[in-house]
Amino acid sequence: MDGKYIDDVFMTWNKSENALKKILENANTWHPNIKLEYKIGKSLPFLDILLSNINGTLSTSVYHKPAAEPYVVPFISDHPRH
Numbered sequence: 001m002d003g004k005y006i007d008d009v010f011m012t013w014n015k016s017e018n019a020l021k022k023i024l025e026n027a028n029t030w031h032p033n034i035k036l037e038y039k040i041g042k043s044l045p046f047l048d049i050l051l052s053n054i055n056g057t058l059s060t061s062v063y064h065k066p067a068a069e070p071y072v073v074p075f076i077s078d079h080p081r082h
Helices: 019-025
Strands: 042-046 048-053 055-061
Touching: none
Parallel strands: none
Antiparallel strands: 042 048, 048 055
């Protein structure tokens, strides 16, 4: 049975982008069942946050995935009141 486990990691890096890519590509050779996928950029979504590097300052804002539809439980539903 094939399985896939996804875990999200966020990190910052002060050295060159090429040095980081070499480390990540090397890490993908450690085990055949582990595959790291990465995105590098000045602005990236991470979980429900949009992280942006603006002249060396990290800023955040709320991020909504394009496919996500907002949903509110109707008042007359049988949902338990909290």
